[in-house]
Amino acid sequence: MMDFLLGAKDWDGTGDTRALRALNLDHVPRQLRRIEGALMADYLRQSIDRIGFIYWQEIPDDPNRPLPYVYYRHPVGDITIAPTDILDGEGRPVERRWRFSRETMAELPDIYAALEKMPLAPGLTTPPPLSQFFATRQAVLARAGWLQAEAWGLETWQWLGVLTYLGVMALVLMAGWAVARRLAGQDSWQGRLVGQLAGPVGLMAAALLFLDASERLGLTLRAFGAVSGLSAMLLILASAALAYRVVSLIFGALMAKATQTRAYTDEIVLSLAQGLMKLLIVVGAVIGCADVAGLPYEGVLTGLGIGGVALAFAARETVSNIIGGAILLSDRPFRKGDLVEAANTLAVIETVGLRSTRLRKLDDTLMIVPNAQLSDQVISNWGSRRRxxxxxxxxxxxxxxxxxxxxxxxxxxxxxxxxxxxxxxxxxxxxxxxxxxxxxxxxxxxxxxxxxxxxxxxxxxxxxxxxxxxxxxGVSFAYPTQTVHLAPDNGAAPTTA
Incomplete structure (x- = not known):
């Protein structure tokens, strides 16, 4: 109790960590505990200030107490401090801590609603809000108290806020889509850059609006199930989409510059680096969403490992081609534009990709050879001859x-x-x-x-x-000629033609 009250009093300093340690928020995703914790702290402090003064001597201080301590009972719920085990990453208890119980966290909105019209304890003043929700609610109800009427789990001002946020989010998404479509065919690289980033940026803005709505309107886990978690997941996916597009643009520009040179090494390096960066973005997004949803990292990573093994087995030819590309990168048997002889065929190297190599035969036929096959062949590079x-x-x-x-x-x-x-x-x-x-x-x-x-x-x-x-x-070049001797039938001397 002391940790919570003194920490809430110094919330803007270092007290927020102390106060949140006194609340059992294990059921809330770690990324959302700061937002949900501030909201629960507001509910709890406002309720305690209406119940009465705290006398520390009346609160038991035995850490080995076998039963939870019920500070306040009410028909809609109790404010209870109960012992809980703090677990490590492997699920083993490392600390026993007394905290306001998880059941109390779930019942606090109803308890506060029942006590809200009660005056504060004598001598107390209304404390500044700790959460965006209480700050917004106080500002709105101070100007329009009639918006406090509740319907379907939310107050009227919250429903109006939800509609407003949804409308703004729709406008942002439509604007991003319209800009992307309008600038997709621009001649200038600036226009194409803005056009390709407009969609992910619009999605990012919509995700930030959704997250702000979840915090400012109090769309808590209790009110709408996984709304807060969904907002965090949407933000993670939007960030991943934006990062994915930025990586594609950066490596696309570098690849365009690399293709202007004869060296194919940069092309392979860029292809491998781009694939690795995109894979890291996808894996990071999956792990981030799993963490928000409360799934254990070990299960996600194990699933990715098993899926990776299955994928590698199913696509072993593709994997071998990628390894073949790495071998060509390390050995460097040819450069772009070299005339090579491979598989008894003369062809000019055009591009060396992540999976295959493109060669142009002397009759202008395009030949695509998997890197795994090309790296295992004897390659005669006519283009690397010094003379x-x-x-x-x-x-x-x-x-x-x-x-x-x-x-x-x-x-x-x-x-x-x-x-x-x-x-x-x-x-x-x-x-x-x-x-x-x-x-x-x-x-x-x-x-x-x-x-x-x-x-x-x-x-x-x-x-x-x-x-x-x-x-x-005055010399003459010879060319194929034939001398034909004709023999007459009467025995005369033969003639030469």
Whole structure:
């Protein structure tokens, strides 16, 4: 009793904690105990001030007293102080504390309603309200006392407040929906940002209004069942929805920036981080709602664990693909835009996602390969070559004199070495064989280029120089020809066509 009265007197200081410790609010969700406790403290203090003065000597002080202490009896309920066990997180008693009983908390509104018209004890003045409900109620009834009439569990002013709050909440939700729809197709990123956040922000505002209505109008757990708990859950879900949308927008902007570079590492990291952040938001919202509803954390976490195992078993292919993406992230076998050979197919890397990799084949066909399969294959990365091989076979006609052949080979070496991208340390040029149609000269070397386009451009410049060299030396390139000998029937010498 002393803890409660002295704590309530210093409520705005440090007394609120002391006063709330004297009330049995174990049946109220932990997040709502401050709001509901202030309301119950108002009911209890206002009732005690009308019952009379407290004489400490009349209150038993034996902590081992076997029976509860009934301070006040009334036909609608009793004000009782009873011993209760304070439990730890595992349900084991750690402390025995005397508190105003849970039954008293449930009966206080009726007790106060029965005592409200009684005057305060002589010498006492009306204390300042501790809760938003009593402050609002006093302000409203001081101006319109007729609104105190009760109907269906609430007073008239409360019903008017409920209708007002519901109307404002509906307007807020409609405004958020209208803004989101209007700005969804905006060209500016500011407009799109506001449009995508309007819906969750409207839901958040409606949840805050609902929570304020629950506190200010006194929509307690006793009056409307789980109204207060529902308001807290709605606020948690609205916060989760807003956080989920913000995460999507942030990572969407980062992903758009990452796709402009050749490095695919940022894309995988962002995909994994985004999925993890969204999963944490969802799990946090579920645990928060379970805590408000009074469900034990262990049961929720165990259920999530069992569900996670079942989900992982059912989606093991997806999980293996995600792990494959992590392997590609750590090994980094290619970059976006690289030409790779995998599964006997040449393709260009387009995007590496969380579950699969998109490749564009040389015939412009889009190929989607699960990361698990791609990470287990032998990948030949043509795009990571530090140099590209040049292998050319040049055929000259058999009518070409030896001197011109030697001069052509010598000048060909000079032309190759003059190419800006040519690697001159490792090159082989010479007559390789006598082919069926030509004298074959082989050029084997490397260009210091990184892309296929640059390789084609370098080879084109070399071929054009070779054509100019042949024109200068007066040599001809061979092409497949056939000589047909026709034998006459009369035994004459054969002719050649």
């Amino acid at each position: 590209r091989r040049v292998l050319m076979k040049i055929g000259l006609t058999y009518e070409t004199p030896r001197a011109q052949l030697e001069q052509f080979v010598a000048r060909l070496m000079e032309i190759y070495r003059d190419q800006p991208e040519a690697e001159t340390d490792n090159v082989t040029i010479g007559i390789k064989s006598l082919g069926p149609h030509s004298i074959d000269i082989e050029l084997w070397g490397h260009f210091r280029v990184f892309s296929y386009e640059a390789q084609i451009a370098a080879q084109q410049a070399l071929i054009l120089d070779i054509l100019s060299l042949a024109e200068d030396l």
